[in-house]
Amino acid sequence: MNNTTSISKEEYKEAMETLGSKLAVLQLKVRDLKIPVMIVCEGFSAAGKGTLISKVLYPLDPRYFNVYTMNKVNEDAVMRPYLWKYWTRTPARGRITIIDKSWHRSILPENISALQLKENEIKYFYEDVNLFEKQLTDDGTVIIKLFLHITKEEQKKRLKELEKTSTTKWRVNKYDIKQNEQYGIYQKYYDEMIEKTDNENAEWNIINAEDKKSATISAFTIIIEKLEAAIAHYEAKEKVDMVKVKPEYYAKYDVLSKCDVNKDIEQKEYKNKLNAYQKRISELGYELYLKRKSVVIVYEGWDAAGKGGNIKRLTEELDPRGYEVVPVAAPTSEELAHHYLWRFWNKMPKDGHMTIFDRSWYGRVMVERLEGFCSKEEWNRAYKEINNMEFNLANHGTIVLKFWLHIDQDEQLARFKSRQEDPLKQYKITAEDWRNREKWDDYEIVVNEMIYKTNKPYAPWHIIEANSKKYARIKVLEYVIQELEKNLR
């Protein structure tokens, strides 16, 4: 607890001027060093969160910050994992985002129902929150967490004060009153929350907010210290070596070689099954919508493995209002300025909807790893980050399915050649495809490792034998039907 004795008006003014100009300079440094910063403002009702935030913003350049509050809960957020709202609002590098009431309060009694948290979301709440913060800090985001503390008596006094005046009355709602009445329960909740989410790189700073002036000075001092430390850290940071390293082979990761790519299906059987399965998928699509279940399907596979045609057969009979196909290409500049998972969080389906990713976040541990687009440390921790994201989705009730479309080198060569001869398909084949092909062995190693490390019960990989496009389509349809039926039971 940060206790500061009350100070005079003059001392306060002077201190604030010094702190304010320091903060202004730090904001510019943060901008220039491209450090993403998240300031989290938590605390008891009427502890002065809003006022504090205004004061912090005062010396800042408004072009380089964003402020978000958790006040209103809208449908978009309720129909997705509760962290979605925060993932999609994480700051771009160089920007400061201030969160007025944060993800930490999603588990307050009133929010559990307002946000319609699922059983598993409650069960794994603290783990999820901690992993969320860890992923951001690992990626270089500075998270500064402030908790404003006031006593029950002080809170009561302030609420009464607010209610007296017509211009401030609207700021007091029934939950604020309830919180004061049940102060002890809330105190206990906050204690637990602080204890369980006091992370090494994102610890809580508890501020005694009984005296507003000292509280403000404390908050400024903390923010300045944290930013200075972060800046020193960024400036001292050695340039990470992004050299490409040949991946090493571990026998335990070998999944692909066991796959008989040549499995095939007869034309007649294909036609019959395709019709029947597509009809069934379409029915299941409606059921998903009615039961408000969402689905995420990931397509990965070798170049020319037939992802496009496979996706087409999967979606052909689906109600177009219920699904979206997201083709994943090289990230845009805006996407590069965020955590690599940010662009995928942005596309996650609402309850009742399906999103199909044609390539995905797994690029991190395949092409980005092999081409040296990220450091070893980065792709190494990506397995856990990816598992965690899929776990979040699953806990929210999303069905997560992942397909690796597997062909062999001969089949790929044949397809490349036939594409080059077909004027309508020439666009599909580029120099990069040929370059990737040369790295087949390296890819095989990293794909094996990826599947081994991210094949989880809540988000299983299905390896699809795909030398026969038809066989592969039927097999994907079968898996999708099977998993949807299981989950809709």
Added chain:
Amino acid sequence: MNNTTSISKEEYKEAMETLGSKLAVLQLKVRDLKIPVMIVCEGFSAAGKGTLISKVLYPLDPRYFNVYTMNKVNEDAVMRPYLWKYWTRTPARGRITIIDKSWHRSILPENISALQLKENEIKYFYEDVNLFEKQLTDDGTVIIKLFLHITKEEQKKRLKELEKTSTTKWRVNKYDIKQNEQYGIYQKYYDEMIEKTDNENAEWNIINAEDKKSATISAFTIIIEKLEAAIAHYEAKEKVDMVKVKPEYYAKYDVLSKCDVNKDIEQKEYKNKLNAYQKRISELGYELYLKRKSVVIVYEGWDAAGKGGNIKRLTEELDPRGYEVVPVAAPTSEELAHHYLWRFWNKMPKDGHMTIFDRSWYGRVMVERLEGFCSKEEWNRAYKEINNMEFNLANHGTIVLKFWLHIDQDEQLARFKSRQEDPLKQYKITAEDWRNREKWDDYEIVVNEMIYKTNKPYAPWHIIEANSKKYARIKVLEYVIQELEKNLR
């Protein structure tokens, strides 16, 4: 009315196969030629819009289309001009967007209330819709509008059919029933709508949908014809010459020279007014929120005119939850793939909120014009497009204010020099600033023309004498207070 006599099942199947493969090929061409396409599906309830859309999608590659329906009205859309929802969903170049129930029905009795249309939005409805379509087609978007027509009897029959089965029952809502009961009234509305929005480059195609098979064939035929025409047009299009042309001077456009940039204010008066005005702005901010009025403020002006510091003074005392400052830099690749107004529509404030643009859409008629980033035809029509967007905002109830911060060349030079000497401000000054400075005379001409052509009662320009930063800040605050008070009365 497109009347086709009923055809046999075999003939239908054969026709659809031919039409389907044609459409698939056209989609790829559209993709390669980077043509944005919008297919609008309108018509009576139960006329088969949803089924038709599914059929159109069938041969298409799902990675390159999006489908949007107007079914649900959410808060985000209601609290902005009704066209916002469509502007933000216009297709990127090379993509096909299909709209199931379009902006045309915003004026249906049930939608007027659901969307909470404002008086002026109703009054100017057809004009706005036509200008919206014109802006898109002028920019190269292909708009294909289909209207599915069925008779009252047929509609009644189909609704009854749908209601009979448990799996289709949910598709019939009270408005569908009402529409059948009041068929005559809706027929009249649709007739008027079709007549008034049958635009040269986006005409209506009315399809007799009594027979589903013929209707589908008609729709495919129309879409194919339109796409083929568009492709021919794109392929034949001469490369527009983007050469930079020295702007010509017209005396009537001279606004800037009348401005006495040297107006100043004493320190004491500045301090007093700043305090008083900021306090007032903060009160007005709350009033805006309570009365659900939104505000758009545009800052334009010479490099180093003091926009940043001016914005800072304007927002300093505002509740951070109520406003956002949007710094406008060069467009990203995603933004370039859309109409140039798209990225600004994306940032428009919800009711009760304020968005401040640090530079804006006016870049189109200044830097883009002078640097040859757009053709003469494009910047020339931009005045009207911009006026139209601001008119839309104003009709929705948004307060639109525009400031030109005006300094003279000597003052700019002094500021450039002082920035270069200050290590904290060096980042603010780039080689581009010096290059722009050399084009001062050209800029003066285009700025004069811009202000002359876009200074409208619903979105007035205020020229701010800004050699004294303090004077400029006070003047902006004064204008903002004056306009907000006027609008909140």
